Amino acid sequence: MEAIPHAKELGIWFESIGQGVxxxxxxxxxxxxxxxxxxxxxxxxxxxxxxxCCGAAVISHPEQKGLTATIDLxxxxxxxxxxxxxxxxxxxxxxxxRSVAFVRAVALxxxxxxxxxxxxxxxxxxx
Amino acid sequence: xxxPRPEPVQVIKQRRDEALGVLVSSIxxxxxxxxxxxxxxxxxxxxxxxxxxxxxxxxxxxxxGGAIAAFLEISAVIELSWSSxxxxxxTPSDAAQGTSILxxxxxxxxxxxxxxxxRSGLPRDAYARARVTRSGRRYASVFVExxxxxxxRMFAQAKGHFLxxxxxxxxxxxxx
Numbered sequence: 001m002e003a004i005p006h007a008k009e010l011g012i013w014f015e016s017i018g019q020g021v022x023x024x025x026x027x028x029x030x031x032x033x034x035x036x037x038x039x040x041x042x043x044x045x046x047x048x049x050x051x052x053c054c055g056a057a058v059i060s061h062p063e064q065k066g067l068t069a070t071i072d073l074x075x076x077x078x079x080x081x082x083x084x085x086x087x088x089x090x091x092x093x094x095x096x097x098r099s100v101a102f103v104r105a106v107a108l109x110x111x112x113x114x115x116x117x118x119x120x121x122x123x124x125x126x127x
Numbered sequence: 128x129x130x131p132r133p134e135p136v137q138v139i140k141q142r143r144d145e146a147l148g149v150l151v152s153s154i155x156x157x158x159x160x161x162x163x164x165x166x167x168x169x170x171x172x173x174x175x176x177x178x179x180x181x182x183x184x185x186x187x188x189x190x191x192g193g194a195i196a197a198f199l200e201i202s203a204v205i206e207l208s209w210s211s212x213x214x215x216x217x218t219p220s221d222a223a224q225g226t227s228i229l230x231x232x233x234x235x236x237x238x239x240x241x242x243x244x245x246r247s248g249l250p251r252d253a254y255a256r257a258r259v260t261r262s263g264r265r266y267a268s269v270f271v272e273x274x275x276x277x278x279x280r281m282f283a284q285a286k287g288h289f290l291x292x293x294x295x296x297x298x299x300x301x302x303x
Contacts, residue, residue: 006191009180033155034204035234042156043237044200048193052183055192067184070192074241 007052010045020061020093024053028084039083043117046107047075049089050119054103057091058123064096065126071100073121081116085109091119101125146216147171150208150232154201160194162201169213173202173255182250190248195273199255199285200240203269206257207235207289233292238266240287248282251275266290 001008010032015023026049034042051073058068081087091105100122107117143166151157151164160181165172175181175198183191212232255273271285 003185004191005180005182005185006194007183010193031155031159036153036155037233042154042197042200043240044160044193044197045156047196047200047240047242048191051191051193051196067186069184069189069247070242070244072241072243073192073196074239075196076239077237080236 004052006048010048010052012049012052014056015088017056017060020057020096021091022053022056022060023088023090024049024056025089026087028081028086035080038080040080041083041087043075043077046077046081046087046117047073047119049087050075050091050105050107050117051121053089053091054093054105054119054121055123057093057103057105058096058101058125061093061096061101063125064093064101068101069124071122071124073119075117075119077117078115081107081109082111087116093123096125099125143216146212147209150212151205154234156197157201157205160197160201162198164205169210171202171206171209171256173198173205173257175253175255177251177253184247187247188250190250190253192242192244195244195248195253195283196240196242196285198253199242199257199271199273199283200237200287202255202257202273203240203271203285203287203289204235204237206271207259207262207267207269208232210259210262211291235267235289235292238288238290240285242283242285244283246280246282249275253282262291264291 012026032041032045088108093103095102105119106115161176181194257271261268267289273283
């Protein structure tokens with residue numbers, strides 16, 4: 001994460017990395033709170049985790065050479081993340097064309113069965 | 128019929144700025160990203176001051192897509208809360224309770240948020256303006272555009288849907 005200052009600032013780390021499949025975690029941090037009444041972290045922090053994880057999934061894909069950039073990313077927020085719990089993001093780069101890589105991802109807290117958020121987006125392929 | 132004298136401009140300005148200040152300072156993540164708001168009447172411009180910790184690609188260098196998305200989402204949430212509260216802020220009789228109402232206000236919850244990255248974010252300050260395109264009883268639609276040096280060259284745009292908090296629905300009902 002030394003290579004990505006903002007991800008480092010958010011305390012994001014690699015949990016696992018495969019071929020086009022990446023899992024990243026982000027600890028709960030009071031600085032990320034978006035709703036002071038509930039202590040729930042801001043959607044933007046979850047978005048940043050998902051974006052980082054999706055970008056890494058693209059770079060880890062065997063057909064991708066070099067770095068990438070987000071073209072667009074949509075995040076659906078299913079429910080608030082439980083305050084205090086680590087957020088786990090799992091991204092899959094499921095298709096790479098000559099110019100575009102397609103990615104989807106899910107964000108979970110301690111509850112494996114009910115996602116906190118899902119994401120899907122397009123990234124630049126083959127810079 | 129004697130029309131009441133308009134309030135002195137300083138009184139109005141102070142009340143608006145106080146309300147905005149309470150709203151913005153209550154959210155830790157806004158402080159974390161270093162986002163502030165510039166107000167002209169009811170128009171808000173969000174400002175994200177450049178800082179090295181916002182970088183995603185040090186080679187270029189370029190701002191992190193996640194920081195840009197968070198900046199736009201913050202702009203949308205604040206614009207939505209601000210436009211919902213505007214009527215209350217503008218009612219002088221409520222002025223005394225104004226800030227206390229504000230501190231209890233439920234923030235709109237994001238349903239979904241989609242960001243288009245049009246250009247890479249340069250290592251400079253960024254600006255954003257959000258527009259509520261639909262404000263309903265259950266949800267609201269918000270569009271956001273962001274730029275850096277030139278207002279005409281957006282570097283990101285976003286749209287999102289937000290659940291309307293129950294408290295705001297109730298407030299709306301009581302006003303109309």
